[in-house]
Amino acid sequence: MSDTAAVANELVALCREGRNHEAVEKLYADNIVTVESAASPDAPAEQHGIDAVRGKGQWWVENNEVHSAVVNGPFMNGDNQFAVEFQYDTTFKPTGKRGTMREMALYTVENGKIVHEHFFYNPN
Secondary structure: OOHHHHHHHHHHHHHHOOOHHHHHHHHEEEEEEEEOOOOEOOEOOEEEOHHHHHHHHHHHHHHEEEEEEEEEEEEEEOOOEEEEEEEEEEEEOOOOEEEEEEEEEEEEEEOOEEEEEEEEOOOO
């Protein structure tokens, strides 16, 4: 199994168990680039570094109650990329509004660590 496949399988397994924070700490490179489909009022679409990823994760946990999550994949793309589909049923805590979201994430792996992630979804 390639490094990329091993990273992909471990990321999916951890996310299926709700251990997303652990996945970041174990599998992400310090110099990761993370890209969202669109900028938000609080953050640019593209951010750099592990602390940016940690901050996004912290914001997610503080602002969303997750009722269910489905993680599909990984879907391999060559030697160093894979995609994962995420489906969430959440309540946005600040408004109390419940909804579902679906996104695809494309990951790039170098030297056994995720160095780039790009999320694709339809922004609200």
